[in-house]
Amino acid sequence: MTKSPEQLEHELKRRSKAAKLEIWGRVVSFTALIIIAAVVVAIIGFVASKGLATFTTNHVNLWSFLSGKDWNPSITDAHGKPEVGALSMIVGSFLITILSALVATPFAIGTAVFMNEISPGKGAKILQPVTELLVGIPSVVYGFIGLSVIVPFTRATFGGSGFGILSGTCVLFVMILPTVTSMSADALRAVPRYYREASLALGATQWQTIYKVVLRAATPGLMTAVVFGMARAFGEALAVQMVVGNAALMPHSLVDPAATLTSVLTTGIGNTVMGSLQNNALWSLALVLLVMSLVFNLIIRLIGRKGRLQ
Amino acid sequence: MNAKRQNKVAIGTLYGIAGLVVLILLALLGYILVSGVPQLSWHFLTAPAKAFTKGGGVGIQLFNSFYLLILAMLISFPIALGSAIYLYEYAKDNWVTNTVRTAIEILSSLPSVVVGLFGFLFFVVKLNMGFSILSGAFALTFFNLPLLTRSIEDSLRTIDPQQREGGLALGLSRWETITRVILPAAVPSILTGFILSAGRVFGEAAALIYTAGQSAPALNFADWNPFNISSPLNPMRPAETLAVHIWKINSEGIMPDAKAISSGASAVLVIAILLFNLAARYLGKRLYKRLTSA
Numbered sequence: 144m145t146k147s148p149e150q151l152e153h154e155l156k157r158r159s160k161a162a163k164l165e166i167w168g169r170v171v172s173f174t175a176l177i178i179i180a181a182v183v184v185a186i187i188g189f190v191a192s193k194g195l196a197t198f199t200t201n202h203v204n205l206w207s208f209l210s211g212k213d214w215n216p217s218i219t220d221a222h223g224k225p226e227v228g229a230l231s232m233i234v235g236s237f238l239i240t241i242l243s244a245l246v247a248t249p250f251a252i253g254t255a256v257f258m259n260e261i262s263p264g265k266g267a268k269i270l271q272p273v274t275e276l277l278v279g280i281p282s283v284v285y286g287f288i289g290l291s292v293i294v295p296f297t298r299a300t301f302g303g304s305g306f307g308i309l310s311g312t313c314v315l316f317v318m319i320l321p322t323v324t325s326m327s328a329d330a331l332r333a334v335p336r337y338y339r340e341a342s343l344a345l346g347a348t349q350w351q352t353i354y355k356v357v358l359r360a361a362t363p364g365l366m367t368a369v370v371f372g373m374a375r376a377f378g379e380a381l382a383v384q385m386v387v388g389n390a391a392l393m394p395h396s397l398v399d400p401a402a403t404l405t406s407v408l409t410t411g412i413g414n415t416v417m418g419s420l421q422n423n424a425l426w427s428l429a430l431v432l433l434v435m436s437l438v439f440n441l442i443i444r445l446i447g448r449k450g451r452l453q
Numbered sequence: 454m455n456a457k458r459q460n461k462v463a464i465g466t467l468y469g470i471a472g473l474v475v476l477i478l479l480a481l482l483g484y485i486l487v488s489g490v491p492q493l494s495w496h497f498l499t500a501p502a503k504a505f506t507k508g509g510g511v512g513i514q515l516f517n518s519f520y521l522l523i524l525a526m527l528i529s530f531p532i533a534l535g536s537a538i539y540l541y542e543y544a545k546d547n548w549v550t551n552t553v554r555t556a557i558e559i560l561s562s563l564p565s566v567v568v569g570l571f572g573f574l575f576f577v578v579k580l581n582m583g584f585s586i587l588s589g590a591f592a593l594t595f596f597n598l599p600l601l602t603r604s605i606e607d608s609l610r611t612i613d614p615q616q617r618e619g620g621l622a623l624g625l626s627r628w629e630t631i632t633r634v635i636l637p638a639a640v641p642s643i644l645t646g647f648i649l650s651a652g653r654v655f656g657e658a659a660a661l662i663y664t665a666g667q668s669a670p671a672l673n674f675a676d677w678n679p680f681n682i683s684s685p686l687n688p689m690r691p692a693e694t695l696a697v698h699i700w701k702i703n704s705e706g707i708m709p710d711a712k713a714i715s716s717g718a719s720a721v722l723v724i725a726i727l728l729f730n731l732a733a734r735y736l737g738k739r740l741y742k743r744l745t746s747a
Contacts, residue, residue, distance in 0.1 A: 168631070
């Protein structure tokens with residue numbers, strides 16, 4: 144049976160099965176990517192629109208929100224304005240984040256140096272799996288240990304309730320330590336071997352090599368690790384909420400009950416009515432959290448770019 | 454102080470720091486296991502929780518944790534796989550790709566409580582799904598997507614480019630090269646990433662307290678019809694997971710043995726994560742041997 148020219152042309156010109164599959168695959172995988180992008184846009188859009196409602200519908204002044212010290216959204220102050228000053232929580236969050244990063248950084252980088260430079264055999268064999276395992280431990284477990292070990296300890300040592308910034312810092316220190324350690328170790332591992340060899344060949348001691356060559360070369364990576372740890376500490380909710388005391392007051396000492404953005408959010412959202420000022424004010428706190436995580440992201444990018452330029 | 458002496462002091466200090474860190478980490482693991490393991494029993498792992506009296510278990514919470522984990526991984530794996538394939542194989546280096554990569558990075562750095570609040574706003578309130586397993590599974594998906602996507606893309610990238618060139622040279626399309634050549638070779642490392650991210654999802658709580666809810670209604674384990682309200686499989690029921698349970702009883706629990714239950718539940722979580730880690734290592738190696746006959 145001979146085919147008509149039209150039929151033949153159709154058969155030759157139509158897409159092969161493989162080409163159809165190719166298009167299908169491309170479309171499906173692209174759709175998956177678009178879903179992720181859409182999720183990010185939706186999260187930012189929803190939280191922003193909710194968080195801005197405090198300022199647009201409830202007419203709270205943005206500046207008084209960021210700098211006010213009194214957090215009591217259900218009552219109004221002498222001027223008839225609701226008391227929604229978030230400064231105490233913002234300060235609490237930053238204080239805990241910075242303190243825990245300050246304590247964790249020397250330990251984390253020291254351990255990473257030990258693992259990579261001093262005892263890459265035996266030391267790394269013990270430390271590597273342990274840090275990897277601890278990165279995966281759920282934050283509520285850290286919070287629970289903080290509650291049953293660290294809080295009673297601070298209570299016995301410094302008096303008071305034991306809840307506060309200090310306990311929060313201790314919990315976050317232990318929590319971000321494995322993360323920062325393993326990221327720092329990655330950064331050190333990326334330093335080429337011949338840097339060390341060249342330095343040692345010049346007669347430098349091991350410490351001089353570590354301090355003047357390896358650490359300098361790995362600086363962008365190490366900074367990324369620390370900022371990443373800070374971002375994690377800033378956004379951590381439950382572990383902090385369990386030990387910080389949840390009193391939205393300006394922290395006067397490290398052992399007084401305080402609050403962070405995340406701790407107020409977790410305890411508050413369920414107890415307020417959607418759409419009310421009390422609820423909107425909480426969403427504004429969530430927005431602050433979101434913006435801060437974008438800022439951390441930006442810092443990490445800038446460090447990365449600077450590292451590439453060098 | 455001369456250089457040699459300085460060297461000795463510095464190295465000694467580093468030994469001290471590393472020793473201290475090992476001590477802290479081991480004390481942490483030791484504390485969890487020593488205080489938690491004695492609480493574990495068949496009764497503890499299977500009995501429902503009690504609100505006011507002692508002797509409750511974590512059976513329902515444990516089931517909820519696994520059910521949510523499975524649902525979340527079922528939703529997130531195909532999406533993450535598709536995105537990773539597109540980013541690795543098709544994406545050109547232009548502004549669209551860069552924007553999407555930035556978006557993924559942003560999603561991975563968002564605090565999980567923010568992801569949970571979005572889930573609350575969108576699924577629980579807007580779509581009217583209520584506090585339910587499905588809302589929780591979606592929140593966990595969002596939490597998990599960036600990590601899983603990145604780990605799968607890294608796995609794809611570890612495959613020798615020659616494999617890809619070989620596939621294309623045989624006349625396979627890009628899609629066929631990916632699905633027939635690259636993916637099979639990458640399965641072991643994809644599996645490792647999958648299990649490790651499952652471990653993270655398993656212990657997540659902040660994204661769940663306002664999506665899957667904080668209550669665990671009694672379940673009838675004889676009823677497997679997913680449309681019945683007391684059926685364990687019903688995806689629209691509220692479901693408190695193990696991690697949420699630990700948080701809940703420590704912040705507002707009134708049962709007399711809250712501490713013992715938290716210790717036990719923490720130990721269960723940590724042991725589960727430990728098993729996930731071991732399984733990831735073992736299965737990854739085993740599969741690699743089998744698939745590459747190396």
